[in-house]
Amino acid sequence: MKPRFLEAVHDLVGSANFSTALPDRLANARGVWPVEMKWMQEGAYPHLPDAVVWPQTAVQVGSILRLAQQFGVPVIPFGGGSGVVGGVVAERLGISLDMKRMTGLQVDSISLVARAQAGWIGQDLETRLNTLGFTLGHYPQSMHSSTVGGWIATRAAGTFSTKYGKIDDMVVALEIALPTGAILRTNAAPRSSTGPDLEGLFMGCEGTLGVVTEAALRILPLPERRELIGYTFPGVHHGLEAVRMMLRSEVIPAVVRLYDQAESKSKLAALDLEGATLLILGFEGRSAIVEWELSEAERIVSELGGVSRGHLPGDLWFASRFDTRGMLKANQNPGGVSDAIEVAAPWANLESLYNSVKHAAEENGASVHAHFSHMYLTGGSVYVIFFADAGGRAVPAGGRAVQAGGLAVQAEELYRRILAAMLDACVAAGGTISHHHGVGIAKAAWMRAEHNAGLDVLLQVKKVLDPANILNPGKLGFPIAPQYGE
Amino acid sequence: MMMAMNLAPDVVSELIRCALCHDQCACACPLVQVSRRTLAYPSRLAQVALAAVHGEIPLEALDNSLSFCVDCGLCLMWCVHAGKDPGPPDIAGNLRTARSALGLVTEPFIAETAALMQQLDRLTPRDGPTTCFVAGQREESLASARLLNRLGLPWTAEAPFPIAEWQDAGCNRLIKVKLAALRESLNSKRIIKVLVASPRDERFLREGLDMDVDYIGSFLADRLRALPRRSGTGRIAFYPSAYLLRRSDGSARLDRWLSETFGRRYIPLQSDAKTTLMPAAAEGPGSGISEHYLIELAQRAWERIASFQPDVVLTTDPYTRAALRRAGDLHTRIVDLLIYLGETQD
Numbered sequence: 001m002k003p004r005f006l007e008a009v010h011d012l013v014g015s016a017n018f019s020t021a022l023p024d025r026l027a028n029a030r031g032v033w034p035v036e037m038k039w040m041q042e043g044a045y046p047h048l049p050d051a052v053v054w055p056q057t058a059v060q061v062g063s064i065l066r067l068a069q070q071f072g073v074p075v076i077p078f079g080g081g082s083g084v085v086g087g088v089v090a091e092r093l094g095i096s097l098d099m100k101r102m103t104g105l106q107v108d109s110i111s112l113v114a115r116a117q118a119g120w121i122g123q124d125l126e127t128r129l130n131t132l133g134f135t136l137g138h139y140p141q142s143m144h145s146s147t148v149g150g151w152i153a154t155r156a157a158g159t160f161s162t163k164y165g166k167i168d169d170m171v172v173a174l175e176i177a178l179p180t181g182a183i184l185r186t187n188a189a190p191r192s193s194t195g196p197d198l199e200g201l202f203m204g205c206e207g208t209l210g211v212v213t214e215a216a217l218r219i220l221p222l223p224e225r226r227e228l229i230g231y232t233f234p235g236v237h238h239g240l241e242a243v244r245m246m247l248r249s250e251v252i253p254a255v256v257r258l259y260d261q262a263e264s265k266s267k268l269a270a271l272d273l274e275g276a277t278l279l280i281l282g283f284e285g286r287s288a289i290v291e292w293e294l295s296e297a298e299r300i301v302s303e304l305g306g307v308s309r310g311h312l313p314g315d316l317w318f319a320s321r322f323d324t325r326g327m328l329k330a331n332q333n334p335g336g337v338s339d340a341i342e343v344a345a346p347w348a349n350l351e352s353l354y355n356s357v358k359h360a361a362e363e364n365g366a367s368v369h370a371h372f373s374h375m376y377l378t379g380g381s382v383y384v385i386f387f388a389d390a391g392g393r394a395v396p397a398g399g400r401a402v403q404a405g406g407l408a409v410q411a412e413e414l415y416r417r418i419l420a421a422m423l424d425a426c427v428a429a430g431g432t433i434s435h436h437h438g439v440g441i442a443k444a445a446w447m448r449a450e451h452n453a454g455l456d457v458l459l460q461v462k463k464v465l466d467p468a469n470i471l472n473p474g475k476l477g478f479p480i481a482p483q484y485g486e
Numbered sequence: 487m488m489m490a491m492n493l494a495p496d497v498v499s500e501l502i503r504c505a506l507c508h509d510q511c512a513c514a515c516p517l518v519q520v521s522r523r524t525l526a527y528p529s530r531l532a533q534v535a536l537a538a539v540h541g542e543i544p545l546e547a548l549d550n551s552l553s554f555c556v557d558c559g560l561c562l563m564w565c566v567h568a569g570k571d572p573g574p575p576d577i578a579g580n581l582r583t584a585r586s587a588l589g590l591v592t593e594p595f596i597a598e599t600a601a602l603m604q605q606l607d608r609l610t611p612r613d614g615p616t617t618c619f620v621a622g623q624r625e626e627s628l629a630s631a632r633l634l635n636r637l638g639l640p641w642t643a644e645a646p647f648p649i650a651e652w653q654d655a656g657c658n659r660l661i662k663v664k665l666a667a668l669r670e671s672l673n674s675k676r677i678i679k680v681l682v683a684s685p686r687d688e689r690f691l692r693e694g695l696d697m698d699v700d701y702i703g704s705f706l707a708d709r710l711r712a713l714p715r716r717s718g719t720g721r722i723a724f725y726p727s728a729y730l731l732r733r734s735d736g737s738a739r740l741d742r743w744l745s746e747t748f749g750r751r752y753i754p755l756q757s758d759a760k761t762t763l764m765p766a767a768a769e770g771p772g773s774g775i776s777e778h779y780l781i782e783l784a785q786r787a788w789e790r791i792a793s794f795q796p797d798v799v800l801t802t803d804p805y806t807r808a809a810l811r812r813a814g815d816l817h818t819r820i821v822d823l824l825i826y827l828g829e830t831q832d
Contacts, residue, residue, distance in 0.1 A: 021547065022543050022544075022547045023525050023534045023543065023547065023548055024523065024524075024525050026525075026530075026533060026534055026537060026543065027523070027524040027525035027527065027530035027533065027534065028524050028525075032506075032508050032509070037506050040505060040506070040533065040536070041502075043540065043542065045537070045542070052523075052524075054522065054523075078524070080509065080512065080524075081509070081524050081527070081530075082508065082509060098522075098523070098524060100522040100523075100524070101522045103522075119522065121512070121513045121518075122513075123513045124513055124519075141508070142508065142509070144509065144510045144511070144512055144513045144514070145508070145509035145510070145512035145513065145527065322510050322566065323566050324507075324508050324510075324566060325566055325567065328503070328506055328507055328508070328566075331506055332502055332503055332506050
């Protein structure tokens with residue numbers, strides 16, 4: 001790390017907002033990608049940023065980026081560290097730009113727009129909005145640690161997305177710091193006809209093109225009523241058809257979760273219910289509309305051979321919706337790996353996508369279950385969740401996987417093999433490799449297959465905006481080296 | 487010289503589970519709210535501890551990050567592992583102990599704590615029978631110390647720890663480790679009563695010490711009954727600490743004291759809180775205790791609180807108070823019980 005750069009950044013933000021202490025660097029070195037978990041178990045963490053910096057204003061962020069460009073130092077924007085694709089790994093070292101101290105908020109209750117700075121943690125923002133009578137309607141599983149900036153950087157989705165949309169649907173305008181130091185502020189008009197959508201360029205860029213410092217977000221009045229209902233079906237196909245027909249009939253659930261037979265099995269057993277697959281729907285909004293949606297949903301479910309199972313399945317899901325212990329337990333075992341791969345496709349090939357990706361994981365020795373959620377008029381997303389074991393089950397004394405013959409290393413290799421097979425299958429089946437987790441370094445190798453010539457367009461944009469490649473290098477399929485080369 | 491740390495296997499196992507977790511407890515942590523540092527996330531604290539166990543990070547390098555944990559227990563409430571012990575507060579305590587063994591001093595994170603420590607350093611046991619105040623790093627301790635001074639009650643700080651050690655001890659849980667030393671020390675002094683700043687630790691100390699042990703809130707409420715009170719105080723509601731609902735019966739006793747002290751002006755929310763805010767079904771493993779996040783609790787409680795139109799809502803810890811302030815309206819005073827009791831003396 002160049003001392004003069006660090007000194008300049010230190011002088012810019014002050015001692016209280018600057019740390020080169022090892023614990024801070026360690027804390028900001030990772031997200032929760034399973035491979036990062038394995039690195040932790042393997043021993044010395046391989047990629048530590050050189051410093052952690054907490055900017056407090058957009059101007060400070062711009063100034064830091066300008067200095068970084070001048071000195072050629074990588075900058076890794078950091079929110080809550082909840083990413084699951086290695087999006088904050090400091091492969092080329094550099095500084096971790098922790099945005100959590102940017103927590104300004106202005107609520108325009110007339111226009112239903114909340115201007116939130118990037119450092120808001122999700123639950124805190126939602127709670128604050130709730131006290132004012134509003135909701136953002138964005139409830140990702142990570143909402144207790146993830147931030148507004150991170151949501152936008154990855155184009156995140158919450159569990160109520162079928163009604164409220166993904167974060168991309170909620171963004172009205174953005175404030176972005178660029179490597180030149182300039183601060184770009186887009187217009188918060190509801191729609192415009194003034195050229196391409198600049199917000200779209202930066203949403204999902206994972207901090208590789210600029211750093212989102214503030215977002216104007218569409219908010220809604222708190223719903224009058226929420227209903228969570230469970231249904232069972234003879235199979236996945238029937239459940240999917242029911243959801244598709246509902247959406248075509250303008251019945252718009254906020255929550256849609258259709259579990260395949262493997263994932264339904266334990267849930268149905270716990271509920272003492274018979275059936276092959278479990279569907280949970282959540283409706284919320286104006287009471288009269290919810291009432292109509294419930295009755296229409298009931299009719300459609302019945303026509304497709306489904307059976308209503310009342311509120312209990314939905315209530316139980318709601319009560320445990322942030323519980324990730326199943327995957328945590330698998331990853332805690334040094335030889336174990338588990339991940340949820342969220343792919344998406346149009347309705348016409350959604351089922352075949354599910355079958356292909358599931359089969360690919362199973363062929364590599366993984367046990368798999370899946371659920372469909374985040375459904376749209378034109379298609380939907382499926383989480384294919386896999387569990388595999390590289391051979392060891394017991395946590396060795398001291399917790400060091402490496403002491404047990406490098407199990408964590410083997411597990412990482414196993415993970416990468418399964419992930420590759422699943423993403424290859426996804427591409428072949430016409431799906432997108434990520435519905436809302438992002439790309440990071442986990443899925444970077446598939447960006448060419450995903451975008452074809454589009455990746456070249458993105459790379460040209462990257463070269464123009466970030467000529468020194470200092471912004472989160474190596475993510476999103478962009479090169480890691482300081483020079484782009486040809 | 488880089489020093490590694492030895493921990494019991496159950497603590498190491500917890501470190502791994504906690505370090506690999508997905509941080510659902512992060513925004514429950516008051517220190518995350520205050521510091522906005524990722525290092526304050528309980529999982530990252532566990533990660534750092536794990537690195538210390540493995541000798542990958544020297545204990546000397548941990549600096550004041552360990553004092554991030556103030557042992558409020560809110561992470562345990564939110565824990566997807568149903569708040570299994572040992573949890574992050576124990577992890578932090580173990581790290582502080584390990585540092586202390588090396589002669590390293592952990593600087594306090596909260597400036598106010600530092601001020602109290604300086605004050606305590608100057609204190610010596612007074613002549614004659616006195617009260618021992620078992621201090622910790624929690625804000626309750628600070629409020630308690632202030633109030634004892636304002637009331638002019640003779641007191642001394644927790645006796646057995648030299649200040650450097652006390653400074654390192656930090657959280658009340660460490661008392662568990664040093665109970666024997668505490669007992670021995672107290673027996674050698676003319677201590678008539680032990681006050682505990684955290685009701686959570688009251689029962690533990692009561693069992694461990696053959697002495698009169700009381701929660702400081704109860705003790706002060708008792709004292710105040712005999713004193714003249716300001717008139718026109720209006721109605722008072724008491725909203726207990728979130729962690730009391732889960733981990734202790736201290737709030738039930740406090741409820742009784744408050745009822746006796748304030749009579750009909752006191753609105754007992756306690757019994758209802760336990761049934762409506764924390765249903766038994768939510769206490770089981772994996773049942774989503776984490777759903778009952780502090781602020782959600784406060785929001786749900788607020789409707790009931792507001793129906794009584796109290797002038798004042800009392801709480802016992804700063805984090806619950808902050809949650810109520812978010813949930814409540816701007817016109818109702820929400821104050822710490824100890825502060826309020828102090829005010830009634832003016």
